[in-house]
Amino acid sequence: MGTELGRPTGARTTATGGPLVAENEHSNSSTPAETLDLIAPPSTSDEKENGNFASDELSPPDAAAAAEDEKQAAKAETTEYPTGFRLVSIILALIMGIFLASLDMTIVATAIPKITDEFHGLDKVSWYSAAFLMTDGGFQSCWGKAYRYFPLKSTFLAAIAVFELGSLICAVSPNSTAFIVGRAVNGLGAAGIGTGAYTIVAFVAEPAKRATYTGFVGMSFGVACVVGPLIGGVFADKVTWRWCFWINLPIGGLSALIIVCFFRTPSAAQPVAAPWREKLLQMDPVGVVLVMGAIVAFMLSLQYGGQTAPWNSSVVIGLLVGFVLITVAFILWEHFQGERAVIVPRLLRQRAICISCLFACIFVGSYYLVIYYIPIYFQSIGNARPTMSGVYNLPLIIATTICMITSGMLISATGLAVPIEVGGAVLAVIAAGLLYTLDIDTGVGKWVGYQLLAGIGWGLAFQIPIIAGQASAQPEDISSVTAMVLFFQCIGGSAFVTAAQAAFVNRLVHTLPITAPDVDPAKVVATGATMIRMVFSDNQVPGIVIAYMAGIKAALAISIGGAGLGLVICLFSKWTRLNFAAVAV
Structure with a gap:
């Protein structure tokens, strides 16, 4: 790095x-x-x-x-570097863009009960999130190529337009099928916004200040992931779930307007000249299809396994085998594609970029798990409403936000990324272990302190893969490297959350016959965390809560492994300064 x-x-x-x-x-x-x-x-x-x-x-x-x-x-x-009000406006527009793209990953979680009520059925619920993650992960690197071969400004505006279109489709969708299509379009636009925002930061911020501004842009991700369920719950309870998507239109429009007015593409960001056929081939459509196929096969195998079908069923085994075969096919295809690959082998062979991608996949991916299951803990174990669950999450969001910004400032001032990365990973491992000890009777002081430590640990190291990856790239490769890091981050997040969900449900289902033998496990799973005290009797609830706690512990245990593996990965980084005097050899 x-x-x-x-x-x-x-x-x-x-x-x-x-x-x-x-x-x-x-x-x-x-x-x-x-x-x-x-x-x-x-x-x-x-x-x-x-x-x-x-x-x-x-x-x-x-x-x-x-x-x-x-x-x-x-x-x-x-x-060429903007300053003053112009620079602040551009950074604000990028923050809004990242906030919206990240918000859509979690905002629908607490609104799903209302959505299923209106669309009359649970048979397609798994696709509400899977459709978004499939296109968000699958098209990250494709957008990276688009930013290299097409004008930076217009490509970013196109990504916002696609995201807004997906939001509009979701907001007016008359049935589940239309809603799923809208979610897929949402994910496609979100992929372009994420890659574009970090790429623009690399071109508008002076090198010595780039890490600081990356921290500001990145902190909006942490905020969005935590407040997403809160906002979704408020809209679903007070207005309508459709406002989860209507809200994207004015904010996204304002972000686009600011970019139009204040951002001027620098000469270093001019697109690479190539025939249209070559530009299309550079998008690697076959690679994108293979990635999305692998994502869907993996997610569905874990969603079905032990829940709707036994692990040894032909459906689950077929999905897992399909995932392995598609992944192997993708790796071979990318190898033979060379510079046209969505994951460029030349870049991935660079030590700093490879470590950045792996760290983003494993360490940052484990953070997704934590921000997903801590609200479930408060709602199921603590009987908190979605709104109060968001309030109880404030220690995590505040610590994460402050430390993301602090990390960027420290790297800008010292050029040292690896010590901060290692320190953050160590704290995250400790915090993950402490979060695992959460129980039914855990006091306020403990869960506040555990969240603060988790926010400090993950917040310090969260943005370093992007910062270090960009610092290792040639100017013409910045968008591709950014997209690669975000691709692995998205894949890791999807994998960790899906694996945690499988662990949670399987442990819940296997514990219920012991703690609540007169309760139907399938009914508990379908009810959801916020409704168990309304659907089941007072005599049944204590046993269900014990089973829920066992499931949450199983999910949080995976975050310990993710944070620990992330710590091991970052130890292989070069302990040198970024952008400081050093002779290349």
């Missing part, structure tokens, strides 16, 4: 992460401008032997002229 953005062999940066300019022993002037794309020409073999990029025979006037040219080029490049 210690490699530097766009650095050619033999180039150096200033100690402040400034432009990549050639050293010249006849001129000790260095430009303080911090730019993404100003890259020194590669040195010749003679220059390498002398240890300098400029010939020793260069006359002083020529050296002075060369230094002046470097200053002028750096000054011109620096002027």
